[in-house]
Amino acid sequence: MESNYLKEDKTLVLKITEELDHHMVEKLRRKADYEIERHIPRKVIFDFNQVSFMDSAGIGLILGRYKNISILGGQLELINVNEQVEKILNMSGVLKLIKINKEECA
Amino acid sequence: MVSKYDNEMKLEFLSKSSNEAFARIAVAAFASQLDPTIEEIADIKTAVSEAVTNCIIHGYENTQGIVKVHCIIKNNQLIIEISDTGVGIEDVNMAKEPLYTSKPNLERSGMGFTIMQSFMDELNVESVVNLGTKVTMKKTIKQSLKGEDNQNNICITA
Numbered sequence: 440m441e442s443n444y445l446k447e448d449k450t451l452v453l454k455i456t457e458e459l460d461h462h463m464v465e466k467l468r469r470k471a472d473y474e475i476e477r478h479i480p481r482k483v484i485f486d487f488n489q490v491s492f493m494d495s496a497g498i499g500l501i502l503g504r505y506k507n508i509s510i511l512g513g514q515l516e517l518i519n520v521n522e523q524v525e526k527i528l529n530m531s532g533v534l535k536l537i538k539i540n541k542e543e544c545a
Numbered sequence: 546m547v548s549k550y551d552n553e554m555k556l557e558f559l560s561k562s563s564n565e566a567f568a569r570i571a572v573a574a575f576a577s578q579l580d581p582t583i584e585e586i587a588d589i590k591t592a593v594s595e596a597v598t599n600c601i602i603h604g605y606e607n608t609q610g611i612v613k614v615h616c617i618i619k620n621n622q623l624i625i626e627i628s629d630t631g632v633g634i635e636d637v638n639m640a641k642e643p644l645y646t647s648k649p650n651l652e653r654s655g656m657g658f659t660i661m662q663s664f665m666d667e668l669n670v671e672s673v674v675n676l677g678t679k680v681t682m683k684k685t686i687k688q689s690l691k692g693e694d695n696q697n698n699i700c701i702t703a
Contacts, residue, residue: 460569461598462562468652492569492587494594495660499652523587530663531644531656 440467442474449481456489459497471504475511483508484540488519497524498531505537516540552578552618560605560612560629562598568614569593575616576623579686588664589623589684595657596627596680602648604631604678621688625665628679634672641670 441454453471457463475483485501487493505515517539520528528534554575558564569590576589593614600612610631617624634640640647641662646655662668665682672678 458566460562460565460594461602462565464652465562492590492594494591494598495654495656496598498654498656502654503652523584523591527591527656527660530659531654 440470442470444474444478444480449478450484451475451478451480451482452484452486454486454489459490459493459500461494461496464496464500468500468503471500472507475504475507475513479511480508480513482514482516484516484518486518487521487524490521490524493524493527495527495531498527498533501528501533501537550617550619554616556614557611558614560601560608560610562601564612565594565597565601568597568612572614572616572625575618576686579618579621579623580688581686585684585686589625592661592664592682593625593627595661596625596682599657599680600627600629600631600678602651602653603634604629606632622683622685625682625684626679627682628677630677633674633676633678634670635674637670637672 440456443452443454444450445452451474453474455467457467459467483504501517508515515537517537520539525539528539556568556571558567572593573586573590576586581589597612597614601607604610610629613626613628615626639645641658643659644655646653658668658670661680661682665684667683669681670678671681
């Protein structure tokens, strides 16, 4: 995962480069929380451009971060989500809480 | 040994989370001989990943055990059995409920069985407390339709 903090916009972009399964999610959760606590961003963007695989562990990662970010008063946004990932997000009801931004391709 | 199936393979590996990717990729590679679409392969990988993860974190509760994967191909149908000899599930119907998880503290979403059920054609869960759990999933890969599509594509491009 690559992180990039845009100071002016108070936006943290977390670009996921791993396959999102239970094994990888354990590591990514720690890194994402560290970056979020360090910057207290107004907005966090998860970039899924390089995510070739996701299972229900990914849902847990997204919902867990959504909770933490909301407590800190921030927003969470998902970009570059492929069809397979969207199918899983849809099935679990995540998209009722968190929006996919289809215009932005940061 | 003569198999009564068109093809068959078995895998056994330690219940380490790093084997989740290995298991789904191995099953996907085995399934590829049925000429599935990219979407079908993605569905199979996701279902296998869910089942194997369940064995590791629920069946063996992160202790060491053996996860078994048995795949069968019979008449365009892929049958996948994934089993452990772990703690078992007390109430299978409750475990299958969407959003139910016995481990909410681990940020589990409770969507594993729901995903297996909707990504595969059939899902069957057998479990005995303290003996283990076996998940059987079936998916038919439609052959003839795709063949016609391919021919049409060739005609168009020719």
